[in-house]
Amino acid sequence: MKKILYFISFIALSLMVTGCGTDNYDEPTSVLQGQILYNGTPIGLRGSGGAIELQLYQDGYELHNFISVFVNQDGTYKARLFDGEYKLMFKDKNGPWVNSRDTIPVTVKGNTIKNLDVTPFFIVSDENITMSEDSLVTFAGTIEKIDPTAALASVTLYIGETLFTDNINNVANVVVANSKITTFPYTLSETMNLKGDKKVAASKHLFGRICVKTTGTTEGVFSKVFKIK
Amino acid sequence: MLILGIITVSLSSCSEDFLNTTPNQILTEDQVFSDPNMISSVLANFYGRVNWGQNITDHGSYTSLDEASQSNSGANTEYGFGDGQWRVYDYELIRNINQFLASVRATTAMDKPLQLQAEGEARFLRAWTYFNMCKGLGGMPIVGDVVFEYKAGMDVTTLQVARSTEAEMYDYIIKECTEIAAFMTTTKPENAARATKWTALMLKARAAIYAASIAKYNTLNTPQIITEGGEVGIPASRADGYYAIALAAAKVVIDSSGYKLQDVTDPTKKAQSFYNACCVKDNNSEVIWAKDYAYPGETHGFSTNNTPVSVAEDIDRSRVTPVLNLVEAFEYINERDGKLKLLDGNGDYIVYNFAEDVFANKDPRMWATVIYPGQKFKGKVIELQAGRKSLVAGKWIAEIKQPGSIDPVTRATITSENGPTADNAEFMNKTGFFFRKFLDETPQSATRGRGSDMWFPRFRFSEAVLIAAEASLELQDEPNGRKYLNMVRKRAGIQELPTITFNDIVQENRVEFAFENHRYWDLKRWRIADKVWNGDKEADNSALKVLFPYVVNMPGDANDGKWIFDKQNDRKGVRERNFQLKNYYNFLNQSWIDNNPKLVKNPYQ
Numbered sequence: 001m002k003k004i005l006y007f008i009s010f011i012a013l014s015l016m017v018t019g020c021g022t023d024n025y026d027e028p029t030s031v032l033q034g035q036i037l038y039n040g041t042p043i044g045l046r047g048s049g050g051a052i053e054l055q056l057y058q059d060g061y062e063l064h065n066f067i068s069v070f071v072n073q074d075g076t077y078k079a080r081l082f083d084g085e086y087k088l089m090f091k092d093k094n095g096p097w098v099n100s101r102d103t104i105p106v107t108v109k110g111n112t113i114k115n116l117d118v119t120p121f122f123i124v125s126d127e128n129i130t131m132s133e134d135s136l137v138t139f140a141g142t143i144e145k146i147d148p149t150a151a152l153a154s155v156t157l158y159i160g161e162t163l164f165t166d167n168i169n170n171v172a173n174v175v176v177a178n179s180k181i182t183t184f185p186y187t188l189s190e191t192m193n194l195k196g197d198k199k200v201a202a203s204k205h206l207f208g209r210i211c212v213k214t215t216g217t218t219e220g221v222f223s224k225v226f227k228i229k
Numbered sequence: 230m231l232i233l234g235i236i237t238v239s240l241s242s243c244s245e246d247f248l249n250t251t252p253n254q255i256l257t258e259d260q261v262f263s264d265p266n267m268i269s270s271v272l273a274n275f276y277g278r279v280n281w282g283q284n285i286t287d288h289g290s291y292t293s294l295d296e297a298s299q300s301n302s303g304a305n306t307e308y309g310f311g312d313g314q315w316r317v318y319d320y321e322l323i324r325n326i327n328q329f330l331a332s333v334r335a336t337t338a339m340d341k342p343l344q345l346q347a348e349g350e351a352r353f354l355r356a357w358t359y360f361n362m363c364k365g366l367g368g369m370p371i372v373g374d375v376v377f378e379y380k381a382g383m384d385v386t387t388l389q390v391a392r393s394t395e396a397e398m399y400d401y402i403i404k405e406c407t408e409i410a411a412f413m414t415t416t417k418p419e420n421a422a423r424a425t426k427w428t429a430l431m432l433k434a435r436a437a438i439y440a441a442s443i444a445k446y447n448t449l450n451t452p453q454i455i456t457e458g459g460e461v462g463i464p465a466s467r468a469d470g471y472y473a474i475a476l477a478a479a480k481v482v483i484d485s486s487g488y489k490l491q492d493v494t495d496p497t498k499k500a501q502s503f504y505n506a507c508c509v510k511d512n513n514s515e516v517i518w519a520k521d522y523a524y525p526g527e528t529h530g531f532s533t534n535n536t537p538v539s540v541a542e543d544i545d546r547s548r549v550t551p552v553l554n555l556v557e558a559f560e561y562i563n564e565r566d567g568k569l570k571l572l573d574g575n576g577d578y579i580v581y582n583f584a585e586d587v588f589a590n591k592d593p594r595m596w597a598t599v600i601y602p603g604q605k606f607k608g609k610v611i612e613l614q615a616g617r618k619s620l621v622a623g624k625w626i627a628e629i630k631q632p633g634s635i636d637p638v639t640r641a642t643i644t645s646e647n648g649p650t651a652d653n654a655e656f657m658n659k660t661g662f663f664f665r666k667f668l669d670e671t672p673q674s675a676t677r678g679r680g681s682d683m684w685f686p687r688f689r690f691s692e693a694v695l696i697a698a699e700a701s702l703e704l705q706d707e708p709n710g711r712k713y714l715n716m717v718r719k720r721a722g723i724q725e726l727p728t729i730t731f732n733d734i735v736q737e738n739r740v741e742f743a744f745e746n747h748r749y750w751d752l753k754r755w756r757i758a759d760k761v762w763n764g765d766k767e768a769d770n771s772a773l774k775v776l777f778p779y780v781v782n783m784p785g786d787a788n789d790g791k792w793i794f795d796k797q798n799d800r801k802g803v804r805e806r807n808f809q810l811k812n813y814y815n816f817l818n819q820s821w822i823d824n825n826p827k828l829v830k831n832p833y834q
Binding site: 049064065066091092093094167168216217218 | 308451452453764809810811819822823830832833834
């Protein structure tokens with residue numbers, strides 16, 4: 001035991017010795033942040049698992065890899081960077097909006113805000129999700145088709161145990177029959193009965209969210225998250 | 230010690246020829262290409278470098294799809310598919326093959342026919358490399374026979390080749406195979422280990438059917454997966470042309486190769502016969518090309534790692550085991566839906582006298598593919614019993630003990646030593662089944678010391694038949710498509726079909742080629758992978774399922790000692806299969822693009 005202690009203190013000592021004065025860069029202090037918007041309204045996204053990604057390039061350095069900037073579920077993003085000229089790009093066919101791979105030049109100097117406008121395939125507006133005492137959840141909202149060429153894949157209602165409720169993290173979900181949704185804007189009004197669901201009964205908190213998916217895309221557009229329990 | 234070292238160094242440096250010693254481990258090109266045996270050993274090196282994708286030396290690779298799951302300790306929480314899943318990018322091998330080609334064409338050490346055969350094999354392996362690259366990445370640079378050489382001061386951009394289109398890549402593979410098939414040997418090689426005319430034609434047929442189905446189904450199902458330059462995606466107009474090439478090549482193999490489906494007329498021997506067709510090298514009339522292994526020398530640990538617990542020969546066992554999804558994919562002899570009949574209309578258990586009775590009348594190929602409860606392996610019955618159940622006041626109560634537990638009074642098994650169990654125990658079955666296909670019955674083959682010399686077939690004759698079936702059907706010739714498909718079904722021992730559809734082709738390929746590195750690529754080329762593995766947490770197509778057999782323990786009851794079964798979610802392959810649109814093509818590494826700026830990225834990247 002004593003030997004081990006000696007050994008550990010030796011390592012600690014050597015770390016202290018080597019740790020002195022070798023850092024020749026200060027950490028980046030500037031922040032680039034923004035939000036993905038349509039007509040000034042933020043777009044709800046899947047915020048888990050690095051689903052939505054922005055690619056940040058900077059010319060003039062040996063490393064050509066982009067920096068991945070993951071987008072949160074309320075459409076915000078944030079990256080801590082050095083001051084300089086950057087190029088921002090959406091990942092190819094990634095988000096629930098019309099694909100655009102145009103380079104967006106960004107000058108980062110101190111705290112920089114850069115909001116990004118997109119044309120989503122669909123949006124969910126005026127949404128509201130509530131649960132009444134008898135575990136009956138009511139989903140309401142309006143689904144608008146923004147891109148006229150988009151084809152609806154599915155509308156799904158999710159119940160999750162955390163604020164990060166989406167198509168991957170959920171405890172219960174119901175797919176709304178596509179046959180119901182014939183015209184846009186479509187007024188959504190659905191109920192979901194959670195009575196008898198053991199997972200739901202056992203959870204302390206519950207959250208609800210609506211997702212609209214377009215055919216041929218992986219990520220859907222989401223409503224806001226509502227705490228219902 | 231130090232002094233000794235100095236003395237040794239000073240001693241050896243005294244010898245005069247020290248700087249003039251001829252190395253005995255590095256051979257010059259002239260030395261190699263003046264000896265036929267040396268030339269063969271270079272080829273052997275290439276054969277050893279082309280083992281990609283799901284295969285028996287990587288048992289973990291079987292847990293990625295819907296065929297098997299991890300049975301070993303903790304759960305497999307892998308979700309979705311990686312951007313580099315089974316990706317091949319091996320221009321070093323292609324350059325080495327091109328070096329070999331240049332030298333072997335110039336050698337005088339070999340007779341002309343032998344020389345041509347060596348060239349054919351090398352070009353076949355090069356085409357196989359391009360094929361494996363293409364099915365993951367799409368069109369990549371085609372460098373032909375050129376051996377690129379960098380000399381100081383030269384313009385590096387001449388070494389940078391842009392990506393070809395996906396169609397050009399398949400065209401190149403087809404053209405190479407056509408050319409070499411004209412002069413390669415038609416003699417069957419020992420253990421199907423080397424390439425022949427028939428191997429070349431099989432690769433041609435497979436490449437053409439891949440290209441054809443991408444041309445047709447990419448346009449139909451996933452039209453957005455294309456690049457501007459055509460590096461990914463093939464125009465729909467080319468589909469019929471490729472189907473015709475695939476059909477023609479497959480027909481030559483079927484009609485004139487001398488290979489045939491291994492079959493027996495006795496229906497009770499069909500299962501063993503199919504096992505022999507896939508797994509036994511002697512008198513095999515079906516395997517056209519395989520990665521062969523030999524003892525002593527080159528063996529692998531597939532049997533060691535995955536052998537049933539009760540017949541294990543070393544500490545390793547039961548690391549990966551097949552899942553119920555695959556078992557239920559096998560049809561019944563006279564019934565298309567292969568689902569096991571576990572519950573009756575009221576949701577009550579259906580009771581079976583013996584564990585194996587629930588599998589009665591299933592496709593005999595299932596027996597050859599998995600060991601299911603109550604079947605023999607290495608002469609011993611493989612028991613799989615999760616526990617005992619009894620009906621108390623209208624509720625089934627399960628009694629589950631440590632594996633190997635027996636009832637102290639009746640001496641009956643409670644939980645068998647094989648499991649299945651629902652815990653994290655190592656070396657214990659978790660799914661209710663074991664592999665049989667590619668598991669070696671040879672004594673000592675499941676030890677670490679010896680290993681198994683089971684081969685891994687890459688082309689079987691039945692693939693030629695199923696390619697012919699698919700190509701015929703797609704070319705609006707359903708009668709011939711049906712004829713070919715029924716050849717395979719008849720050999721298997723299941724009912725022949727009066728008419729066939731695309732889904733029958735999908736179904737037959739799944740069960741015929743289980744564990745043979747077909748399914749992932751098949752679902753990809755048909756562009757249905759994202760629909761089958763759609764991330765649904767419950768459905769059988771995407772969530773892994775296991776089968777837990779129980780014995781009824783109710784002395785005095787009519788059902789006492791009989792078997793009931795629970796179908797439940799797999800606790801080891803916990804995440805549902807989720808194939809996203811971006812997974813249809815691998816991503817390119819940034820480092821490749823840095824070295825060759827002419828490369829363009831794949832969709833979704």
